[in-house]
Amino acid sequence: MAVLEQPGTTDHPNTPPPDWHPRTDPDPLLPERAPYRVLGTPTASRLDPALLRRLYAELVRGRRYNRQATALTQQGRLAVYPSSTGQEACQIAAALALDPQDWLFPSYRDTLAVVARGVEPLEALTLLRGDWHNGYDPHIHRVAPLCTPLATQLPHAVGLAHAARLKGDDTVALALVGDGGTSEGDFHEALNFAAVWQAPVVFLVQNNGFAISVPLEKQSAAPSFAHKAVGYGMPGRLVDGNDAPAVYEVLIEALRRARSGGGPTLIEAVTYRIDAHTNADDATRYREQAEVERWRAHDPIALLERELRDRTLIDDEGIREAEAAAEAMAAKLRDEMNTDPVLDPMELFEHVYAERTTQLAEQAAQLSAELDAEEEGSPYPESQER
Amino acid sequence: MTAPSATSIGRKPSTMAQALSRALRDAMAADPAVHVLGEDVGTLGGVFRITDGLAKEFGADRVTDTPLAEAGILGTAVGMAMYGLRPVVEMQFDAFAYPSLEQLISHVARMRNRTRGALPLPITIRVPYGGGIGGVEHHSDSSEAYYLHTPGLHVVTPATVADAYGLLHSAIASDDPVVFLEPKRLYWSKADWSADAPQEVLPLGRAAVRRTGSSATLITYGPSLPVCLEAAELAVAEGWDLEVVDLRSLMPFDDETVCTSVRRTGRAVVVHESSGFGGAGAEIAARVTERCFHHLEAPVLRVAGFDIPYPPPMLERHHLPSADRILDTVARLQWEEN
Numbered sequence A: 001m002a003v004l005e006q007p008g009t010t011d012h013p014n015t016p017p018p019d020w021h022p023r024t025d026p027d028p029l030l031p032e033r034a035p036y037r038v039l040g041t042p043t044a045s046r047l048d049p050a051l052l053r054r055l056y057a058e059l060v061r062g063r064r065y066n067r068q069a070t071a072l073t074q075q076g077r078l079a080v081y082p083s084s085t086g087q088e089a090c091q092i093a094a095a096l097a098l099d100p101q102d103w104l105f106p107s108y109r110d111t112l113a114v115v116a117r118g119v120e121p122l123e124a125l126t127l128l129r130g131d132w133h134n135g136y137d138p139h140i141h142r143v144a145p146l147c148t149p150l151a152t153q154l155p156h157a158v159g160l161a162h163a164a165r166l167k168g169d170d171t172v173a174l175a176l177v178g179d180g181g182t183s184e185g186d187f188h189e190a191l192n193f194a195a196v197w198q199a200p201v202v203f204l205v206q207n208n209g210f211a212i213s214v215p216l217e218k219q220s221a222a223p224s225f226a227h228k229a230v231g232y233g234m235p236g237r238l239v240d241g242n243d244a245p246a247v248y249e250v251l252i253e254a255l256r257r258a259r260s261g262g263g264p265t266l267i268e269a270v271t272y273r274i275d276a277h278t279n280a281d282d283a284t285r286y287r288e289q290a291e292v293e294r295w296r297a298h299d300p301i302a303l304l305e306r307e308l309r310d311r312t313l314i315d316d317e318g319i320r321e322a323e324a325a326a327e328a329m330a331a332k333l334r335d336e337m338n339t340d341p342v343l344d345p346m347e348l349f350e351h352v353y354a355e356r357t358t359q360l361a362e363q364a365a366q367l368s369a370e371l372d373a374e375e376e377g378s379p380y381p382e383s384q385e386r
Numbered sequence B: 001m002t003a004p005s006a007t008s009i010g011r012k013p014s015t016m017a018q019a020l021s022r023a024l025r026d027a028m029a030a031d032p033a034v035h036v037l038g039e040d041v042g043t044l045g046g047v048f049r050i051t052d053g054l055a056k057e058f059g060a061d062r063v064t065d066t067p068l069a070e071a072g073i074l075g076t077a078v079g080m081a082m083y084g085l086r087p088v089v090e091m092q093f094d095a096f097a098y099p100s101l102e103q104l105i106s107h108v109a110r111m112r113n114r115t116r117g118a119l120p121l122p123i124t125i126r127v128p129y130g131g132g133i134g135g136v137e138h139h140s141d142s143s144e145a146y147y148l149h150t151p152g153l154h155v156v157t158p159a160t161v162a163d164a165y166g167l168l169h170s171a172i173a174s175d176d177p178v179v180f181l182e183p184k185r186l187y188w189s190k191a192d193w194s195a196d197a198p199q200e201v202l203p204l205g206r207a208a209v210r211r212t213g214s215s216a217t218l219i220t221y222g223p224s225l226p227v228c229l230e231a232a233e234l235a236v237a238e239g240w241d242l243e244v245v246d247l248r249s250l251m252p253f254d255d256e257t258v259c260t261s262v263r264r265t266g267r268a269v270v271v272h273e274s275s276g277f278g279g280a281g282a283e284i285a286a287r288v289t290e291r292c293f294h295h296l297e298a299p300v301l302r303v304a305g306f307d308i309p310y311p312p313p314m315l316e317r318h319h320l321p322s323a324d325r326i327l328d329t330v331a332r333l334q335w336e337e338n
Helices: A042-046 A049-074 A088-096 A111-116 A123-129 A153-167 A185-197 A228-232 A244-259 A289-296 A300-310 A316-337 A345-349 A358-375 B016-030 B054-058 B070-082 B094-108 B144-148 B161-173 B222-238 B255-265 B280-295 B313-319 B323-331
Strands: A103-105 A173-178 A201-207 A236-240 A265-270 B034-038 B063-065 B086-090 B124-129 B154-156 B178-183 B208-211 B216-220 B242-246 B249-251 B268-275 B301-305
Touching (some): A049 A088, A049 A111, A049 A244, A049 A300, A088 A173, A088 A265, A088 A300, A103 A153, A123 A316, A153 A173, A153 A201, A153 B070, A185 A228, A185 B070, A201 A244, A236 A244, A244 A265, A244 A300, B016 B178, B054 B063, B124 B161, B144 B154, B144 B249, B144 B268, B144 B280, B154 B161, B178 B222, B208 B222, B208 B255, B216 B255, B222 B323, B255 B268, B268 B323, B301 B323
Parallel strands (some): A103 A173, A173 A201, B034 B086, B124 B178, B154 B178, B216 B268
Antiparallel strands (some): B208 B242
16 A cells, blocks of 8 residues: 655656646636627717617617506506516517527516517516416417526526527527526526537526615625626626617627527626516615616616617607507507406316316316306305205 | 346346336337436436436437536426427436426426416426435435425326336326336336337326235335235235235326225225325325225324434334334224224
């Protein structure tokens, strides 16, 4: 048996660990040091007018949607609504950057992205209205259900993107998550799987400053969320989330890379949640109004409007048109919401399994009898027989 | 190589591990949508060698060594299933599957219901489970009750070599998620079974009567079946002719087979090795009592593991239901009052 020699008593050469070699070069993966911006910079002049007008109309519509949905909670038509006012640019520009065959994986605050993708405004609110857990067929617009458990939709996006790549399709998955969601284990696992598999997926962190009441500094000590990309071996991008064309450009580039086999990207969009967490939250308990006002002065719609006006791409009439279109959407949504949904309690047993089990058949019969009794006016089905 | 190769699997007698292996291989050969993913399932063939040879035969794209993260494995399987694949996930050990429970409970079990049938998730989750193999802590859990309490999942566990093939085949073919619990201590159990012979189609949710008897019914599943059969043989000397029902599938639950047996024998004992309190046996005993009350000569009794964390290997034999403990329980079925 060999005896280990004392340190310093041997001429054993000091070399790097055997078989060690540098892996991914981290430098090209690093995000920019300050959020990428386009609006108000010299490069803004090259932006496509049609894109800017489209973004503007969609952002105005998105803000109106948030306002209408919040009003519907006050009328008791929605159980709750997590507003994304202030975050319209991140959500909408990201959704508009997708190709038709791409998939969107939203979190619960991403209703605007879902609507921008083409889902009916009413159907996007089914979860919050409470008539079912999801109101749209995910296949039609390739939008996964709004996901409530934080970050759990991210591995789904990776798996779908991986499957698409294996099939040879040029589908990319876009997964949305908030700053709070980055603390979840599923965020880590999803990014790691995506990088190892080089899955065509783009992760967009909307850093809106708060996880309900918990501010950024209590959530993460990372230099930025975009820097986390480097640890997984994928590029990170940092973008001003209130600069719609900047978000759009960064997304287009990441989607292109994913589509061409270049693997995943992690993007952090720096933004702010102007409203409280939901209508049921009181934001004055944890933040100063002055902070909110600073962000109101960096409003995504105002930033875009200034660019459009400066370049005379829009006039008062054009703005009125965008607002009228948004108003029409809100009026339609209001009308639809004022009609009570038609509920069939028996549907509760319909989709649990492909085929109803014996147990569920028995329970369905029980509920059916209770419903019959309710119709006849007694809450006790059996008492009528006695 | 000591592990079985695909060509040797057809030879008699076969082990449960070989039958499972063959079921996976046949499913992959029959349907290109079937993908296997998990820890060490590729090059190594799985720590129990159930996926042995699959990577070589079907390639790394279909038999994937994943990063070591169970939530990620199941979470990505969800996305793969959404895109039309039929993932078969391997959780390396029962207790290692717990990080995946959020994905399982919040998404796998609910996606079909959430989307009104638009996104069914045909995922099979293979979990080597149970004790009796001398495993150190976290390698011997019986986790079926956690799964059973989650609507939207099927929970299946084979106890024989032929069932291992037939049930895994049906699990993979199912359009619903199936938690497929593989009794570790039966992996090397042998039977005269050949994969090359015509296979019986085994629909999920049908129990099997493994031994007919008239005195009392032992209701069991998975790793406890051989123990029950041993107890039934020993019981003959005591004058008891025990019927043994192997549930095979805990969800869907075969009330009909169970109740037909109990109504005939008038007595029932539920046997499983997981802890008794809040376990599958509690549900089974309640169901039998509700449905067979007027046929019962005695309360339905349970033989289960103690309500303790799974013991260290040198003590596990005291925890696991034994034939003696089963017979002691059968003796308490109020025979003298007849």
